[in-house]
Amino acid sequence: MKVNVVKNVLQANDIVANKNRQTFKESQTLAINLISSPGSGKTTLLEKTIPALNPDSQSIVIVGDLQTTRDADRLSDKAYQVTQINTGLSCHLYANQIAESLGDLNFKEADFLFIENVGNLVCPGEFDLGENVKVVLLSIPEGDDKVAKYPTIFRVADLVLLTKIDLIDALDFDLQRVRDDLSKLNANVQLIEFSSHTGAGMEQWLDWLRIKQTESIGTQARFIKE
Amino acid sequence: MHELSIAMQLVEQIVAIAEENRWPRVDEVELEAGALRQVIPEMMQMAFAEATDQTLAQGALLSIRDIPAKARCNQCTLEFEPEPDNFLCPECRVADVEVLEGNQIILKTVSCEAES
Numbered sequence: 001m002k003v004n005v006v007k008n009v010l011q012a013n014d015i016v017a018n019k020n021r022q023t024f025k026e027s028q029t030l031a032i033n034l035i036s037s038p039g040s041g042k043t044t045l046l047e048k049t050i051p052a053l054n055p056d057s058q059s060i061v062i063v064g065d066l067q068t069t070r071d072a073d074r075l076s077d078k079a080y081q082v083t084q085i086n087t088g089l090s091c092h093l094y095a096n097q098i099a100e101s102l103g104d105l106n107f108k109e110a111d112f113l114f115i116e117n118v119g120n121l122v123c124p125g126e127f128d129l130g131e132n133v134k135v136v137l138l139s140i141p142e143g144d145d146k147v148a149k150y151p152t153i154f155r156v157a158d159l160v161l162l163t164k165i166d167l168i169d170a171l172d173f174d175l176q177r178v179r180d181d182l183s184k185l186n187a188n189v190q191l192i193e194f195s196s197h198t199g200a201g202m203e204q205w206l207d208w209l210r211i212k213q214t215e216s217i218g219t220q221a222r223f224i225k226e
Numbered sequence: 227m228h229e230l231s232i233a234m235q236l237v238e239q240i241v242a243i244a245e246e247n248r249w250p251r252v253d254e255v256e257l258e259a260g261a262l263r264q265v266i267p268e269m270m271q272m273a274f275a276e277a278t279d280q281t282l283a284q285g286a287l288l289s290i291r292d293i294p295a296k297a298r299c300n301q302c303t304l305e306f307e308p309e310p311d312n313f314l315c316p317e318c319r320v321a322d323v324e325v326l327e328g329n330q331i332i333l334k335t336v337s338c339e340a341e342s
């Protein structure tokens with residue numbers, strides 16, 4: 001006996017992801033899925049970004065790592081609230097882990113939810129968390145060929161942050177190559193040259209976040225109004 | 227290794243179907259995987275073997291059909307098959323598309339040859 005099913009295998013995840021998206025909409029929170037290789041500077045980015053967004057707006061953070069609470073510990077005094085998810089063997093976060101974490105967080109007050117995904121350029125791209133935007137970090141030491149080597153994640157990115165740009169002179173990194181490779185994937189993706197150490201690109205990044213936050217809530221920016 | 231996560235979801239679905247139909251086991255599973263989903267067939271087979279271990283679907287044959295990607299240019303509406311690293315419209319030479327096909331991972335059929 002053969003049964004015709006025709007069912008999305010990831011339906012369970014996608015249903016929860018859509019619920020998360022609805023939740024974020026109701027609470028007027030911009031959910032940002034941060035994706036990159038291990039060590040590209042995600043936690044450092046958040047350490048700089050969250051204080052810079054204060055006091056006009058509130059941020060909360062969900063950090064996914066295979067092991068340890070180190071990233072959450074680093075962020076706990078900077079963010080409004082931080083939750084760490086240890087994924088164990090899983091190389092990415094699932095939508096239901098976000099849904100469960102939201103139960104522990106007072107997210108209704110938050111303007112920004114930063115989700116630091118597990119360091120990996122492949123798997124996190126395959127699982128919708130219900131985020132509003134995907135931000136992919138590529139750090140200069142990783143090399144200028146990564147967009148061509150991992151095209152899928154860069155194609156679905158809303159923004160590419162080229163991190164550790166302060167190291168560009170020390171390394172043989174061809175910026176134009178990255179721009180060319182990106183333009184073959186998605187003409188609409190934005191790129192910001194960024195450094196957590198020098199502050200390069202910080203204003204542009206903060207503006208991008210504020211614009212996306214305004215767009216996502218579909219009304220006037222709450223962080224300006226209050 | 228997101229293949230393992232996919233396989234675990236898949237096995238949950240096929241075991242539910244087997245139980246519903248009171249099958250003693252599952253013999254074959256047909257899966258469609260879009261070309262843009264980064265599912266590597268060999269990895270998927272390994273993950274499937276692992277995820278079915280000790281379940282009704284242990285030993286089932288998994289066949290994976292690759293579904294080519296299809297995109298529509300937002301500028302000229304031309305439909306074309308993009309490459310994973312090249313979404314440029316052949317006419318406009320701009321990568322500004324709607325993906326029509328290639329993102330799906332679909333469980334098509336589940337079968338059991340045993341009498342039930």
Ligand SMILES: Nc1nc2c(ncn2[C@@H]2O[C@H](COP(=O)(O)OP(=O)(O)OP(=O)(O)O)[C@@H](O)[C@H]2O)c(=O)[nH]1
Binds near residue numbers: 167
């Ligand atoms: N030169 C330079 N180093 C940086 C910059 N940002 C981060 N780093 C360094 O890069 C290393 C890794 O930074 P993290 O912020 O921990 O990276 P991560 O992406 O959170 O790492 P995982 O969570 O383990 O994937 C640290 O030693 C940082 O000091 C930068 O802008 N410039």
Ligand SMILES: [Mg+2]
Binds near residue numbers: 042043044
């Ligand atoms: Mg980190």
Ligand SMILES: [Zn+2]
Binds near residue numbers: 299300301302317
């Ligand atoms: Zn075109």
